[in-house]
Amino acid sequence: xxxxxxxxxxxxxxxxxxxxxxxxxxxxxxxxxxxxxxxxxxxxxxxxxxxxxxxxxxxxxxxxxxxxxxxxxxxxxxxxxxxxxxxxxxxxxxxxxxxxxxxxxxxxxxxxxxxxxxxxxxxxxxxxxxxxxxxxxxxxxxxxxxxxxxxxxxxxxxxxxxxxxxxxxxxxxxxxxxxxxxxxxxxxxxxxxxxxxxxxxxxxxxxxxxxxxxxxxxxxxxxxxxxxxxxxxxxxxxxxxxxxxxxxxxxxxxxxxxxxxxxxxxxxxxxxxxxxxxxxxxxxxxxxxxxxxxxxxxxxxxxxxxxxxxxxxxxxx
Amino acid sequence: xxxxxxxxxxxxxxxxxxxxxxxxxxxxxxxxxxxxxxxxxxxxxxxxxxxxxxxxxxxxxxxxxxxxxxxxxxxxxxxxxxxxxxxxxxxxxxxxxxxxxxxxxxxxxxxxxxxxxxxxxxxxxxxxxxxxxxxxxxxxxxxxxxxxxxxxxxxxxxxxxxxxxxxxxxxxxxxxxxxxxxxxxxxxxxxxxxxxxxxxxxxxxxxxxxxxxxxxxxxxxxxxxxxxxxxxxxxxxxxxxxxxxxxxxxxxxxxxxxxxxxxxxxxxxxxxxxxxxxxxxxxxxxxxxxxxxxxxxxxxxxxxxxxxxxxxxxxxxxxxxxxxxxxxxxxxxxxxxxxxxxxxxxxxxxxxxxxxxxxxxxxxxxxxxxxxxxxxxxxx
Amino acid sequence: xxxxxxxxxxxxxxxxxxxxxxxxxxxxxxxxxxxxxxxxxxxxxxxxxxxxxxxxxxxxxxxxxxxxxxxxxxxxxxxxxxxxxxxxxxxxxxxxxxxxxxxxxxxxxxxxxxxxxxxxxxxxxxxxxxxxxxxxxxxxxxxxxxxxxxxxxxxxxxxxxxxxxxxxxxxxxxxxxxxxxxxxxxxxxxxxxxxxxxxxxxxxxxxxxxxxxxxxxxxxxxxxxxxxxxxxxxxxxxxxxxxxxxxxxxxxxxxxxxxxxxxxxxxxxxxxxxxxxxxx
Numbered sequence: 001x002x003x004x005x006x007x008x009x010x011x012x013x014x015x016x017x018x019x020x021x022x023x024x025x026x027x028x029x030x031x032x033x034x035x036x037x038x039x040x041x042x043x044x045x046x047x048x049x050x051x052x053x054x055x056x057x058x059x060x061x062x063x064x065x066x067x068x069x070x071x072x073x074x075x076x077x078x079x080x081x082x083x084x085x086x087x088x089x090x091x092x093x094x095x096x097x098x099x100x101x102x103x104x105x106x107x108x109x110x111x112x113x114x115x116x117x118x119x120x121x122x123x124x125x126x127x128x129x130x131x132x133x134x135x136x137x138x139x140x141x142x143x144x145x146x147x148x149x150x151x152x153x154x155x156x157x158x159x160x161x162x163x164x165x166x167x168x169x170x171x172x173x174x175x176x177x178x179x180x181x182x183x184x185x186x187x188x189x190x191x192x193x194x195x196x197x198x199x200x201x202x203x204x205x206x207x208x209x210x211x212x213x214x215x216x217x218x219x220x221x222x223x224x225x226x227x228x229x230x231x232x233x234x235x236x237x238x239x240x241x242x243x244x245x246x247x248x249x250x251x252x253x254x255x256x257x258x259x260x261x262x263x264x265x266x267x268x269x270x271x272x273x274x275x276x277x278x279x280x281x282x283x284x285x286x287x288x289x290x291x292x293x294x295x296x297x298x299x300x301x302x303x304x305x306x307x308x309x310x311x312x313x314x315x316x317x
Numbered sequence: 318x319x320x321x322x323x324x325x326x327x328x329x330x331x332x333x334x335x336x337x338x339x340x341x342x343x344x345x346x347x348x349x350x351x352x353x354x355x356x357x358x359x360x361x362x363x364x365x366x367x368x369x370x371x372x373x374x375x376x377x378x379x380x381x382x383x384x385x386x387x388x389x390x391x392x393x394x395x396x397x398x399x400x401x402x403x404x405x406x407x408x409x410x411x412x413x414x415x416x417x418x419x420x421x422x423x424x425x426x427x428x429x430x431x432x433x434x435x436x437x438x439x440x441x442x443x444x445x446x447x448x449x450x451x452x453x454x455x456x457x458x459x460x461x462x463x464x465x466x467x468x469x470x471x472x473x474x475x476x477x478x479x480x481x482x483x484x485x486x487x488x489x490x491x492x493x494x495x496x497x498x499x500x501x502x503x504x505x506x507x508x509x510x511x512x513x514x515x516x517x518x519x520x521x522x523x524x525x526x527x528x529x530x531x532x533x534x535x536x537x538x539x540x541x542x543x544x545x546x547x548x549x550x551x552x553x554x555x556x557x558x559x560x561x562x563x564x565x566x567x568x569x570x571x572x573x574x575x576x577x578x579x580x581x582x583x584x585x586x587x588x589x590x591x592x593x594x595x596x597x598x599x600x601x602x603x604x605x606x607x608x609x610x611x612x613x614x615x616x617x618x619x620x621x622x623x624x625x626x627x628x629x630x631x632x633x634x635x636x637x638x639x640x641x642x643x644x645x646x647x648x649x650x651x652x653x654x655x656x657x658x659x660x661x662x663x664x665x666x667x668x669x670x671x672x673x674x675x676x677x678x679x680x681x682x683x684x685x686x687x688x689x690x691x692x693x694x695x696x697x
Numbered sequence: 698x699x700x701x702x703x704x705x706x707x708x709x710x711x712x713x714x715x716x717x718x719x720x721x722x723x724x725x726x727x728x729x730x731x732x733x734x735x736x737x738x739x740x741x742x743x744x745x746x747x748x749x750x751x752x753x754x755x756x757x758x759x760x761x762x763x764x765x766x767x768x769x770x771x772x773x774x775x776x777x778x779x780x781x782x783x784x785x786x787x788x789x790x791x792x793x794x795x796x797x798x799x800x801x802x803x804x805x806x807x808x809x810x811x812x813x814x815x816x817x818x819x820x821x822x823x824x825x826x827x828x829x830x831x832x833x834x835x836x837x838x839x840x841x842x843x844x845x846x847x848x849x850x851x852x853x854x855x856x857x858x859x860x861x862x863x864x865x866x867x868x869x870x871x872x873x874x875x876x877x878x879x880x881x882x883x884x885x886x887x888x889x890x891x892x893x894x895x896x897x898x899x900x901x902x903x904x905x906x907x908x909x910x911x912x913x914x915x916x917x918x919x920x921x922x923x924x925x926x927x928x929x930x931x932x933x934x935x936x937x938x939x940x941x942x943x944x945x946x947x948x949x950x951x952x953x954x955x956x957x958x959x960x961x962x963x964x965x966x967x968x969x970x971x972x973x974x975x976x977x
Contacts, residue, residue, distance in 0.1 A: 028876055028879070029783075029787055029875075032779045032782055032787075033779070033783040033796075035776065036777070036779045037783070039842075039843070039846070040796070040846075041799070043818070043840075044799050044803065045799060046818060047817065048814050050814065050817045050818050050821050051813060051814045051817055117713060120709035120710075121709055121710055123706055124710035127703070136710070136714075139717070142951065143721070146721070146943065146944055147903070147904055147921070147924075147943055148906075149904070149906055149921050150724070150924070150940040150943065151721070153928050154723065154940070155720055156931075156932055157724065157727060157735055157937075158720055158723065160735075162736045162737065164723055164736055194720070197717070212418060212420065214416045214417075215422060217387050217420065218420035218421075218422075219422075220386075220387075220406070220407040220408045221387075221407055221410075221412070221413055222408075222481070222482075222485065223408050223437035224433070224437045228437070233422060237424060247805065248804075248805060251805040251806075251807065252805060252806075252807055252808070255807020257809050258906060258907065262928065262929065272808075272907075275809045275813065276809055279911075280910075288813065289817070292809070292810050292813050295809075295810060299807065302805075303802060303805055303806070306801070306805055307797070307798055307801045307802070310801050311801075
């Protein structure tokens with residue numbers, strides 16, 4: 001008690017307050033940087049290391065259902081038990097291997113489809129008049145603000161055996177029996193192209209918009225026909241947009257869970273769905289973690305390419 | 318270069334001998350309500366360096382783009398070398414264009430940029446290499462052929478653009494503000510280079526510019542454009558010394574313009590009475606006695622002499638120095654006339670101003686005068 | 698542009714827009730279908746709307762989702778803005794590359810990976826420090842902040858680079874200290890980006906199913922989780938009704954935003970005309 005009373009509290013408090021203010025004023029840059037930085041380190045990066053750790057553990061009947069990697073033995077020696085069984089299991093089990101291949105096949109094909117349809121749409125918007133342009137751009141962005149889940153759901157009603165498309169085709173007399181569309185790979189393609197198309201169109205639009213029209217005119221002036229101009233001038237110069245858009249579709253589509261689950265049903269195996277089910281139903285966390293790590297390794301290169309382009313784009317701006 | 322006949326030097330004067338390379342007849346271009354080019358006619362002959370001069374929005378670039386095939390005509394026709402261009406797309410026209418922004422393909426090297434046009438014509442590969450090499454040598458860029466446009470200076474880019482347009486040996490080269498992006502010093506130097514290159518290759522040039530000095534230096538003939546119409550077409554000297562309207566007199570160079578009334582109209586002279594003095598002109602002019610007319614005087618054609626007494630008489634008037642601007646090579650004097658008008662007068666600074674006493678300075682009483690051949694009469 | 702390509706482009710654009718909007722329009726139409734079987738037309742009816750409103754489950758899910766979305770949007774905007782400022786205005790600092798990488802990665806990271814890693818993280822954290830004792834509101838919100846702040850940061854970065862540094866330099870030239878420049882110039886200038894960043898984070902949170910499914914606990918059902926559990930088994934007319942309401946809400950918000958923006962533009966234009974008239 002005497003210790004406390006020895007200090008003049010009012011003075012120390014006052015100087016402490018103003019000192020704080022001065023601290024904040026002189027170190028605010030560091031504070032600003034540190035808060036989001038640590039948030040991401042803590043909630044984004046650290047969790048990946050835990051997943052990596054679990055992928056190297058064994059299944060245990062416990063909660064959580066995996067063995068500890070690092071154990072303190074009685075003698076105080078740390079033992080580290082690394083088990084690569086999970087990865088071997090994924091490699092040897094054709095179910096997982098085929099699922100990875102199938103996921104990549106579906107995401108690559110959908111990316112190409114998005115590009116084939118998105119490119120002319122983006123080009124058409126760039127070529128539109130000053131009034132139509134913002135409206136069209138808006139029309140492309142608008143679906144993005146509505147629920148992803150409901151956009152996928154809307155196709156269930158269209159593609160079902162008793163759905164709108166089949167009903168229409170039967171009413172028109174084109175078919176007698178409904179065509180099976182829902183719960184097929186076809187439905188998954190439709191779903192991915194439908195929901196990810198804006199991610200392709202917007203970066204394409206951004207690069208095309210920057211393109212100087214006099215380059216097209218110069219090519220024409222030098223004797224180049226429109227098709228040739230497209231392949232020699234427009235296409236190479238819009239490559240950054242093509243790469244950005246393709247990665248924005250390809251990377252999330254590879255790990256897609258909702259679309260294969262709702263539109264593919266049990267018939268289309270994609271790795272995101274296997275991962276989710278492994279986790280929630282089988283509760284085999286080490287294997288699920290290993291599945292996630294492998295998926296991450298598959299996607300790490302495209303993600304780094306995307307980051308590289310993202311960084312280059314923001315430097316050029 | 319030998320001038321064999323007057324018509325060879327000035328084909329536009331000879332009506333019969335030569336067919337014009339470019340014939341523009343009654344061409345009109347409208348954007349909605351705005352008329353960019355308004356019913357213009359123009360003939361341009363083989364080997365000319367023709368300048369279209371005018372302010373922004375006067376229609377000069379639109380006319381150039383119509384020649385290149387980037388804009389459709391609302392009415393009229395364009396004929397190049399006897400062929401009507403109405404349904405010929407840009408990529409099939411015998412013209413090439415040098416763009417104001419140069420429009421160099423950023424993903425191709427200098428060499429590839431220049432070769433692009435030849436590849437379109439399916440010129441054999443070895444031929445392309447030769448022609449690219451020759452043209453790059455002409456514009457002194459052989460050492461830069463592997464570079465991308467980003468790695469070049471403004472002047473080098475300009476020369477690549479020129480080489481790319483010239484390498485196809487077009488019948489007509491269109492240049493849209495070819496020097497606008499260069500800084501002043503480089504621009505002056507390049508003006509002469511451009512004229513030299515044109516002389517060497519013998520291709521007909523049409524240059525669009527807003528810079529009158531550029532037009533005067535470059536062109537064999539020029540057209541002054543305003544509001545979609547030609548105000549006057551002629552050689553630089555004709556346009557400068559014999560402008561047909563106040564617009565042209567004022568747009569090209571500067572001029573002191575004032576009103577007067579014609580008092581005498583002879584075969585070899587004209588007299589005009591103005592508010593402050595009588596103007597005598599020693600050559601004939603088609604005017605009516607008693608009609609209102611404008612007189613224009615170039616500032617460099619006026620002399621200033623110190624004089625305390627008032628003078629009146631033909632082509633001279635008393636004045637007071639109102640202001641002086643020192644520009645280095647010349648000085649500009651603002652002189653106030655008895656009626657309150659202010660005239661610009663320029664004098665070359667032929668000597669260094671060491672003796673302050675001899676100098677004309679502020680508030681000095683002076684008289685200004687000019688030769689009887691100097692004043693220009695303008696009807697509109 | 699050249700004739701035939703122009704027609705081709707127009708056709709592609711029209712098909713694209715039809716592809717985007719026809720499924721949504723049909724979704725709305727079928728929400729007024731009386732029949733229990735979604736694609737079989739049984740006459741116009743508001744039956745599914747009344748059923749929807751009588752379901753306490755739906756109301757709970759809506760309430761939970763909105764709470765998470767608001768808290769998430771606010772925190773994500775704050776953190777994303779700080780991150781954007783650090784990236785664009787503070788030049789080089791140690792760990793910038795790692796920081797930049799962590800800011801961009803959530804934009805493309807498959808949701809299953811993010812969700813799984815956050816779940817195991819929360820469980821490990823619980824073992825270590827006893828928190829979070831149970832998963833739900835807090836864990837979902839933290840997970841949402843983590844990925845939405847990346848989107849906000851991108852928006853803020855674009856705005857910061859777009860607006861340049863002239864105003865900030867002018868303020869500094871007039872004697873404002875760096876902290877004052879930040880609060881008096883930079884932040885007010887950022888307002889449009891802050892608003893759009895907040896709305897983006899809000900929408901992302903309302904929209905998320907996968908990550909929330911991983912990190913939620915028993916009983917804490919967000920709206921997407923509820924919808925998903927119902928439509929997994931097939932078409933549900935009450936979900937059509939719910940979808941229609943959500944589309945309507947978004948349409949109203951968008952319309953308000955458009956009107957505000959239009960008014961603002963017109964006011965700016967009138968101001969400018971007025972100023973010019975006074976000058977003349």
